[in-house]
Amino acid sequence: MKKKTIAGILTFTLAAFFAAGCGSAAEENQAGSAAVSESGVSGTVSGSTGDSSGKETAEDGSGEGAETQYPLTVTDDLGNRVTIESEPERVVSLSPANTETLFALGADERIVGRTDYCSYPEEAAEVPSIGTYTSPNMELIISMEPDVIFASDYIDDSIRSQVENAGAKVIVFAGNDLESVEQNILTAGQVMNLNQEAEEITAGMEAQMEELQEILSKKTEEKSAFIDLGDYYSAGEGSLLGNMLDDIGVRNIAADTGEMWPQLSLEKIIESDPDVYISLYTAPEDLKAVSGLSSLECIKEGRIIYYDGLSPEADMIQRAGPRLAEGTRLLAEQIYPELFS
Numbered sequence: 001m002k003k004k005t006i007a008g009i010l011t012f013t014l015a016a017f018f019a020a021g022c023g024s025a026a027e028e029n030q031a032g033s034a035a036v037s038e039s040g041v042s043g044t045v046s047g048s049t050g051d052s053s054g055k056e057t058a059e060d061g062s063g064e065g066a067e068t069q070y071p072l073t074v075t076d077d078l079g080n081r082v083t084i085e086s087e088p089e090r091v092v093s094l095s096p097a098n099t100e101t102l103f104a105l106g107a108d109e110r111i112v113g114r115t116d117y118c119s120y121p122e123e124a125a126e127v128p129s130i131g132t133y134t135s136p137n138m139e140l141i142i143s144m145e146p147d148v149i150f151a152s153d154y155i156d157d158s159i160r161s162q163v164e165n166a167g168a169k170v171i172v173f174a175g176n177d178l179e180s181v182e183q184n185i186l187t188a189g190q191v192m193n194l195n196q197e198a199e200e201i202t203a204g205m206e207a208q209m210e211e212l213q214e215i216l217s218k219k220t221e222e223k224s225a226f227i228d229l230g231d232y233y234s235a236g237e238g239s240l241l242g243n244m245l246d247d248i249g250v251r252n253i254a255a256d257t258g259e260m261w262p263q264l265s266l267e268k269i270i271e272s273d274p275d276v277y278i279s280l281y282t283a284p285e286d287l288k289a290v291s292g293l294s295s296l297e298c299i300k301e302g303r304i305i306y307y308d309g310l311s312p313e314a315d316m317i318q319r320a321g322p323r324l325a326e327g328t329r330l331l332a333e334q335i336y337p338e339l340f341s
Contacts, residue, residue, distance in 0.1 A: 065196040074187055077174040078153060084169055087193045088147040094133045095152035097321035098173060099124050101185055102150065104201055104322040105194045112144045120315060120323075142166045148191060175320040177243040178209060178328075185322060201322050208325035209247070212332060215339050216249055223275040223335055224251040226264070230281035233263045240320055248332040250276075266292050274298055276335050278305045280314055305334045 073083045092113035093099040099118035102111055108123060113130040130144075131137045133154045141149070146168045151160075153174040160170050171191065175181035182202040189198020225245060227235045234254035235241035239261065245252045253272040254262050270292055277298045279287060284304045293299050307314035316327035333340045 065199060068190050068193040068195060072190060074171060074191060076172040076187075077180075077184070078172045080170075080172065082169050082171050084148065084191055086147075088191065090144065090146045091192075092130065092141055092144060092146040092149045092168075093118060094130075094136060094149060094155060095173070096120065096315065097175075097319040098150040098152070098188075099127075100319060100321035100323065101173075101188050102192070105185075105189055105192060105197045107192045107194060110192070112146060113141060120312070120319075138162050141168075150188065173320070176238060176240050178205065178247065178324060181320045181324050182206070184320070205322065205325040208329065212248070212325070212329050216332060216336065219249060219336055219339055222249055222251055224253055224272065225276040225278055225335065226253050226269055226272065226274040228277065228279045228281050229261075231263065232266065232269065233261060236260050236262045241317065244317065244324075244328050244331060247328055248335065250335055269293070270296060276303050276305060278307075278331075280307050280309050280318075282306075305331070 068087070070087060071083050071085045073081055075081050089110060090112045091102065091107065091110050093102055093111060094115055096115065096118045099111070099114050100120055102108065103121050103124065108127075111124075111127050114124055114127045115133045115136070116129050116131060117133070118124045118127070118129075128140075128144075130141050133152060134156075136159065138159060141163060146163075149163055149168050149170045151170055151172050153172055155170065155172060164170060171187075173184040173188070175184050182205060185201055186195075186198045189195045189201075227241055227245075229235065235245075236252070236254045236257050236259045242252055242255060242260075245255075253269070253274050254264060257264070273296060275298055277287065277293075277296070284302070284306050287304060288294055288299055298304065307317065313330060316323050317331050319327075
C-alpha cells in the first residue's frame with residue numbers, strides 16, 4: 001500500500017483539511033494529522049441581526065454592501081470576540097482556505113504573509129511564506145506587522161499570544177458546512193471592508209448549490225460511500241466532508257460512529273459494503289491489492305474516487321472557502337455520474 005504521512009495529504013484543511021483545519025477533533029480521535037477539526041460555530045458580527053435570508057447584518061450599517069463602520073467587533077469560530085479598530089491594511093493568512101477567501105474578496109494586495117500550503121490561486125505563490133500553519137515563523141510574522149491574522153483552529157495558544165502581544169488581531173475560521181463557510185466569508189468581508197464582494201461570492205455559492213440540488217433531485221437511489229483519509233480514518237458526522245455527503249444525498253458509512261474523525265475497522269467497511277470508495281490516501285491499484293477490500297463490489301467494479309491528497313481536486317473538496325460549492329459539485333458528478341451525462 002502506498003504510504004504517505006497523513007499530514008502531508010491533508011493540507012488544509014483541510015480540509016482540511018484539511019481546511020484547511022485542525023486540532024481539537026484530531027486530538028480527541030488521536031488522528032491529529034489525519035483530519036481538520038472544524039467547529040460548528042460560524043464567525044459573526046457583534047450586534048448583528050438576521051435579515052430575511054438568514055444571513056447576519058450589522059446594526060452599525062456594515063453588511064448588505066455597505067461600508068464597514070469601525071471599530072467592528074466580530075466573534076470567531078472559537079467564540080473569541082475580536083475588535084478591529086480600523087480597516088486592515090496588512091493581513092497574514094494561516095490557512096489555505098482563508099487565503100482563497102482573501103483573494104476572492106480582492107484583498108490580495110493586503111496579504112503580506114501566507115503558509116507553505118496556500119497554493120490557490122496561483123498568485124498566492126507571490127506572497128511571502130511564513131512556514132506551515134502548525135509551525136509558523138513567529139519572528140517573520142511579527143516583522144510583517146500585520147493588523148489582522150486570519151487563522152484556522154490549528155493555531156497554538158502560545159502563537160496567538162505572541163502575535164496579539166505584538167499588536168495583531170487574530171480571527172479563527174473553522175467552517176464545517178456551507179452555511180458556516182458562507183458566514184465566515186461575510187465576516188471576512190466586513191473585517192476587510194469588502195462587504196459587497198463577500199455578498200457576491202456567497203450569492204454565487206448559493207446559486208451553484210441550487211443548480212446542483214435541481215440536478216440531484218432527479219436521482220432515483222441513495223448511494224453510500226466511505227471516505228478513506230488514510231489508515232481507514234474517515235470523515236464522520238459534523239465534519240466538512242461528512243456534511244458535503246449529506247448535501248448531495250449520499251449515505252456516509254462513518255456517520256453512525258458518533259465521532260467527527262473515526263477510524264473504521266476493515267470489517268466495518270466490508271460489512272457496510274459502500275457503493276463508492278473515496279480515497280485521499282491510497283491509489284486504486286493499491287486498494288485492489290488489499291485482502292478483504294478486494295471483495296467489495298465497489299473495488300471490483302472500479303467505483304473508486306481517488307484524489308491525491310495534494311491535488312487541486314482534493315483541495316476543492318477539503319477547503320472551507322469560496323470553492324466549496326464547486327467542490328461539492330465535483331464530488332456529486334463522480335458519485336452520481338448518470339445525472340450529469
